[in-house]
Each structure stands twice: as structure tokens, then as C-alpha cells.
Amino acid sequence: MKTETTIQGLTASLASARSSKKMIGFVPTMGNLHEGHLTLVRAAKKICDVVVVSIFVNPIQFGVGEDFDSYPRTLEQDSRLLAEVGCDIIFAPSVEQMYGTQPRLTNISVGQITDDLCGKSRPGHFDGVAVVVTKLFNIVQPDYAFFGQKDYQQLAVIRQLVQDLNIPLEVIGVPIVRAEDGLALSSRNGYLTPEQRAIAPKIYQLLKQAEQQLRQGEMLEQVLANISTELTQAGFVVDYVEARQTNLQPIAQFDQDLVLFVAAKLGSTRLIDNLQINFKT
Amino acid sequence: MKTETTIQGLTASLASARSSKKMIGFVPTMGNLHEGHLTLVRAAKKICDVVVVSIFVNPIQFGVGEDFDSYPRTLEQDSRLLAEVGCDIIFAPSVEQMYGTQPRLTNISVGQITDDLCGKSRPGHFDGVAVVVTKLFNIVQPDYAFFGQKDYQQLAVIRQLVQDLNIPLEVIGVPIVRAEDGLALSSRNGYLTPEQRAIAPKIYQLLKQAEQQLRQGEMLEQVLANISTELTQAGFVVDYVEARQTNLQPIAQFDQDLVLFVAAKLGSTRLIDNLQINFKT
Numbered sequence: 001m002k003t004e005t006t007i008q009g010l011t012a013s014l015a016s017a018r019s020s021k022k023m024i025g026f027v028p029t030m031g032n033l034h035e036g037h038l039t040l041v042r043a044a045k046k047i048c049d050v051v052v053v054s055i056f057v058n059p060i061q062f063g064v065g066e067d068f069d070s071y072p073r074t075l076e077q078d079s080r081l082l083a084e085v086g087c088d089i090i091f092a093p094s095v096e097q098m099y100g101t102q103p104r105l106t107n108i109s110v111g112q113i114t115d116d117l118c119g120k121s122r123p124g125h126f127d128g129v130a131v132v133v134t135k136l137f138n139i140v141q142p143d144y145a146f147f148g149q150k151d152y153q154q155l156a157v158i159r160q161l162v163q164d165l166n167i168p169l170e171v172i173g174v175p176i177v178r179a180e181d182g183l184a185l186s187s188r189n190g191y192l193t194p195e196q197r198a199i200a201p202k203i204y205q206l207l208k209q210a211e212q213q214l215r216q217g218e219m220l221e222q223v224l225a226n227i228s229t230e231l232t233q234a235g236f237v238v239d240y241v242e243a244r245q246t247n248l249q250p251i252a253q254f255d256q257d258l259v260l261f262v263a264a265k266l267g268s269t270r271l272i273d274n275l276q277i278n279f280k281t
Numbered sequence: 282m283k284t285e286t287t288i289q290g291l292t293a294s295l296a297s298a299r300s301s302k303k304m305i306g307f308v309p310t311m312g313n314l315h316e317g318h319l320t321l322v323r324a325a326k327k328i329c330d331v332v333v334v335s336i337f338v339n340p341i342q343f344g345v346g347e348d349f350d351s352y353p354r355t356l357e358q359d360s361r362l363l364a365e366v367g368c369d370i371i372f373a374p375s376v377e378q379m380y381g382t383q384p385r386l387t388n389i390s391v392g393q394i395t396d397d398l399c400g401k402s403r404p405g406h407f408d409g410v411a412v413v414v415t416k417l418f419n420i421v422q423p424d425y426a427f428f429g430q431k432d433y434q435q436l437a438v439i440r441q442l443v444q445d446l447n448i449p450l451e452v453i454g455v456p457i458v459r460a461e462d463g464l465a466l467s468s469r470n471g472y473l474t475p476e477q478r479a480i481a482p483k484i485y486q487l488l489k490q491a492e493q494q495l496r497q498g499e500m501l502e503q504v505l506a507n508i509s510t511e512l513t514q515a516g517f518v519v520d521y522v523e524a525r526q527t528n529l530q531p532i533a534q535f536d537q538d539l540v541l542f543v544a545a546k547l548g549s550t551r552l553i554d555n556l557q558i559n560f561k562t
Contacts (some may be wrong), residue, residue: 007447021300105392106411106445112386130387131446138447164387165412166288166419 001083003090007139010091014050014140022049026142026169028133031055031092032072032187033081036177040146041085043174052140053082054091056098061128072190091140098135108134110157110164113248117153117261118272121239126157133158134167142169150176150184152259152274156248176273178204184273196266202234203262207275210260214277220251224260231264239263239270246276255279282364284371288420291372295331299422303330307423307450309414312336312373313353313468314362317458321427322366324455333421334363335372337379342409353471372421379416389415391438391445394529398434398542399553402520407438414439415448423450431457431465433540433555437529457554459485465554472550481552483515484543488556491541495558501532505541512545520544520551527557536560 004010017024025048027040037053044051055078062068075092082090108130113119119126137145147155155173162171177185182204183197192200206227213223220243228241242261243251251258257279263272285291298305306329308321318334325332336359343349356373363371389411394400400407418426428436436454443452458466463485464478473481487508494504501524509522523542524532532539538560544553 019302100444102444103393104445105394105441107390107392108446109388109390110386111388112384135445135447138449141449160386163381163383164385164416165389166416168419168422 001079001087001090003079003092005092005094006097007093010052010089010139013089014052017050018141023144024048024140024142025051026136026140026145027051027053027087028136028145028147029053029055030057030071030187031078032074032190033078034177034185034187034189036148036150036185038081038085039177040148040174041082041087043172044144044146045086048142048144050088051086052089052091052142053087054093054136054140056091056093056132056136058098058128058132059095060099060131061125063122063124066122067188067191072187091136098132104131107131108161110160113153113156113160117240117242117244117248118263119153121263126154129154130157130161134161134165137162137167137169144170144172146172146174148176149173149276150186150273152261153248182208184271186271188269188271191269192266196235196269199234199236200266200271202231202236203264203271203273204275206230207260207262207273211275211277215279220258227260227262231262236264236266239265282360282368282371284360284373286373286375287378288374291333291370291420294370295333295421298331304425305329305421305423306332307417307421307426308332308334308368309417309426309428310334310336311338311352311468312359313355313471314359315458315466315468315470317429317431317466319362319366320458321429321455322363322368324453325425325427326367329423329425331369332367333370333372333423334368335374335417335421337372337374337413337417339379339409339413340376341380341412342406344403344405347403348469348472353468372417379413385412388412389442391441394434394437394441398521398523398525398529399544400434402544407435410435411438411442415442415446418443418448418450425451425453427453427455429457430454430557431467431554433542434529463489465552467552469550469552473547477516477547477550480515480517481547483512483517484545484552484554485556487511488541488543488554492556492558496560501539508541508543512543517545517547520546 025044029037057071109127114126159171181201183201210223224241228238231238240263243258259274259276261274306325310318338352390408395407440452462482464482491504505522509519512519521544524539540557542555
């Protein structure tokens with residue numbers, strides 16, 4: 001496994017793979033890797049010859065007052081984990097390597113599907129994601145790119161971006177990896193105190209409970225309101241509890257496939273989760 | 282020479298060139314080709330093995346009330362001209378082929394350098410250019426892309442876009458081609474009546490005159506005002522007469538290299554031109 005910190009180095013490392021037409025898989029991350037990330041790498045290994053994992057805490061997707069400075073940087077540990085799952089190349093550029101010394105004037109906005117859910121409470125976040133992902137795609141030029149379904153809205157934004165801009169690669173969404181108690185794995189879980197960590201699985205429990213209630217015919221609005229109430233009672237500050245079609249459009253009819261979304265804070269730690277519910281099968 | 286009208290067809294046509302590592306050159310156009318475009322193709326032929334010319338009148342870079350519907354479509358004549366200069370592949374997609382049937386949600390904005398000059402009177406124009414050029418770059422995946430310096434601001438926008446998004450290609454700017462009387466070649470020149478066509482070279486004459494005046498030490502503001510006055514007297518409706526640094530930043534000091542920009546209408550036809558003036562050599 002190689003680690004490259006410059007675009008030039010990465011390009012050189014990938015040159016022979018590219019010229020011998022090996023399938024290149026790409027897993028963009030912000031590091032502080034957990035089993036969720038490693039599952040993405042394993043999925044990439046299955047269908048690609050060469051797997052590149054980027055580790056880059058992207059400043060422009062953090063808002064004012066968000067956790068850019070404190071976001072955990074654990075490159076040594078990440079490298080060990082990535083070597084174990086067969087990652088071929090780590091791309092760990094500096095902010096200057098990614099954004100240069102000249103001001104960036106170009107912005108990319110994916111409209112409509114970023115207007116609500118996380119887009120509402122994190123203005124500019126998805127623009128920052130769209131820009132860095134486009135840059136990384138252009139640098140790595142992979143055949144496949146792998147993203148976790150935990151960041152469901154992000155995955156939808158990237159699929160839209162790739163479609164709208166004809167970016168020549170295939171986006172693969174990989175299911176959420178959860179702790180045994182159901183908590184969706186996230187680097188931000190590390191911020192939780194032991195007490196908060198004990199409460200955190202409540203989100204998934206309520207999502208599963210909501211699924212049952214919906215299957216039993218309870219009204220969506222009431223089910224969503226229940227989640228919100230119970231989260232608040234458990235000590236969360238709820239950002240949103242919403243339901244959407246799988247393409248993030250508003251629910252148009254009863255009994256169509258949908259996704260439930262939750263974002264809620266425990267102390268200063270913001271957790272998100274989602275659950276897709278298929279009615280048609 | 283092949284003509285491809287679908288992305289899939291173009292990709293197939295380019296596959297062998299790409300796998301045998303031939304240099305691919307790309308000249309994006311809106312068709313109705315003149316000697317300016319053909320000069321771009323010749324420049325591409327000089328350094329590339331395979332030259333792709335796209336002909337696509339891009340709806341999203343035209344504003345309300347602009348000439349999208351009436352913009353001349355002359356594919357047969359264009360094909361003949363392109364065959365003569367050695368173009369290898371024409372890519373002439375439909376609007377549906379380029380934009381699909383689903384709504385596009387992604388926008389690309391290059392800020393600051395699009396705030397004035399043509400950006401001011403054509404709101405959204407450069408966003409439309411940035412989107413279509415990014416799409417075309419992703420479809421063609423060229424090593425080199427060629428743009429005329431007549432659309433100087435557009436060239437600057439594309440250079441910025443390529444730099445900011447790490448698009449893996451080199452942008453080549455090609456000098457303006459002029460008629461014998463100095464008029465910068467443009468597809469829109471075809472809109473001019475014989476009377477207007479006789480007046481149109483005035484723009485370049487005034488730019489050359491301004492260069493002389495500046496070299497003789499006349500004040501920039503006065504020189505620009507003269508151009509504007511004389512154009513108005515000749516029957517133009519002036520949109521702007523401006524000077525910028527070569528990177529489109531405002532002039533910061535006396536005697537630095539600069540570019541003079543003119544946009545002016547004759548009847549309903551909008552003409553643009555520019556002249557770079559180097560003081561340092």
C-alpha cells in the first residue's frame with residue numbers, strides 16, 4: 001500500500017494501472033475510519049483492481065461553528081486499518097494541495113434536493129461536498145466511486161452531480177454499518193460521552209419502531225411526530241424527522257417506498273440516520 | 282471523418298484512440314463555422330492525433346430574449362468545412378442527448394471574473410457555459426481543449442474552471458481571426474445588414490487607435506471614453522468599453538499589460554472584440 005500526499009504523486013502511482021486498463025475504485029473519506037468506511041473499501045475491492053482511499057478533511061463543507069478544527073485526524077491508525085482491508089493507495093493531500101494558493105472562484109450547487117434535511121441546517125455544506133468530490137473525481141479518475149448510505153442525502157447529491165455533469169464513473173451506494181446496539185457508525189460517535197453513547201441507539205430503535213407502525217397502517221405524520229417526541233424525551237435536540245421518496249422528493253402517495261430521516265443532537269454532537277422502507281415487495 | 286450524435290456513439294468512436302493513448306484534441310463550438318473556428322481545429326491538428334469538434338447550440342447559455350431560436354444551424358456546411366481541415370470526429374448531439382429528460386439540478390458558477398463585462402448584461406450566461414463545457418469535457422475527455430481569444434472572458438472562465446475543479450486537460454487559447462477589414466470573425470456577423478457590416482470594423486479600428494494613444498501616454502479613462510463616444514457616433518449602442526489586466530482583474534497600475542474590451546450592438550446584433558496590449562516587452 002502506497003500513501004500519496006500530492007496530486008502529481010497520485011497520478012504517477014495510478015499511471016500504470018490506468019494504462020493497463022485496470023478498474024480503479026475510489027472511496028473518498030475524511031479519515032478517522034471505522035467499520036463503515038472499511039465496508040466501502042471491501043465493496044470496492046470486490047469489483048475493482050486498484051482501490052484508492054482519499055483521506056481529506058475538507059474545510060469548505062464545514063460551516064461556521066462546525067467541527068472542522070476538532071474533526072479527528074488519525075492518519076496512522078487509518079493507514080493500519082486500510083492496509084488490513086487491502087487498500088492499494090491512500091491519497092492524503094494537504095488543504096493547500098487540494099485548493100492551491102490562488103482563490104477558488106468556482107462553485108458547484110446541486111439545487112432542490114439540498115434545500116431541506118441536512119441542507120437546511122448546514123447552508124453551503126453540499127456545495128462544499130460537490131466541489132471537493134468533483135475535484136477528487138477529476139484527480140483520481142476512477143471507474144467506480146463508493147459512498148455510504150448513512151449520508152443518504154449526500155449520496156443523492158453525488159448521484160445527481162454525476163448524472164448532470166456526465167462524470168464518467170459509476171456511483172455505488174453501500175448500506176449503513178451499525179454497532180450491535182443499532183447505532184449507525186460515524187466518526188462523530190467518538191465525540192459522545194459514555195452517557196450519550198448509551199442513549200444514541202435510540203435513534204435507530206425509533207426508526208425500526210416507526211417502520212412497524214407504518215406497516216401496521218399508522219399515519220405517517222403521527223409516526224414522525226412520535227419519533228420526534230420520544231427523541232426529545234430521551235435527551236436529544238431534534239434537528240429534523242422527515243420522510244421522503246427514495247429520490248428525496250416529497251411523499252406523493254400512500255404505500256410508496258420511502259426513507260425516514262433523523263438528525264438530532266446529543267450535547268454538541270450531531271447524529272444522523274435513515275431507514276429505507278419498501279412497501280412494494 | 283465521423284459524425285456522432287450520441288454520447289455512446291462518441292465514446293465508442295474514441296475508444297480505440299483512447300486505449301492506444303493518442304492525444305485527443307477538442308474544439309467546442311456552436312456551429313455555423315467560420316475561419317476562426319477552423320483556425321482552432323488547425324491548432325488542434327498540430328498537437329493532437331485525434332480532433333473532436335462539437336457542434337451544439339447550448340440553450341442554457343442564452344438568456345431570455347437572446348437569439349437561441351434564430352442562432353444559425355448549418356451542420357451540412359460545417360461538416361464540409363471540418364472535413365477540409367482534417368477534423369476526425371464531429372460530435373453533434375441533440376439538446377435531449379446533452380441534458381436528458383430529467384431536470385438538471387446542478388449548476389456551476391465561476392464568481393468574480395463573471396461579475397462584469399459580458400456577465401453583467403448576460404446574467405447566467407457564464408453559468409450555462411461552465412455547465413456545458415464541463416459536461417463536454419467529461420464526455421470527450423480530451424487532453425487539450427481549444428478556445429478562441431475573441432471570447433476572452435469565456436476563455437478566462439474556462440481556465441479558472443479547469444484549475445478550480447482539477448479537470449485533467451490543458452486549455453489552449455488561440456488568437457482572434459479577423460476579416461481583412463479587421464472585424465473579428467463571429468457567427469453573429471451573419472446577422473448584419475450590408476450597411477451594418479460596413480460599419481462593424483469600426484470596433485477594431487478604435488481598439489487599434491486606442492492602443493496607439495495609450496502607447497503615446499494618453500490617460501486610460503480618456504481613451505476608453507473616446508472609443509465609446511466614437512462608437513455611438515458611428516451608430517452602435519455601446520454595452521461596455523473596459524480595460525482589465527490580462528487575468529480580468531482591475532487595472533492596478535500604469536504601464537501594466539492590459540486588455541481592452543468592447544461590446545456594442547448594431548441593430549439587434551451584439552458584437553464583442555478585445556485587444557491585448559503589452560507594455561513590458
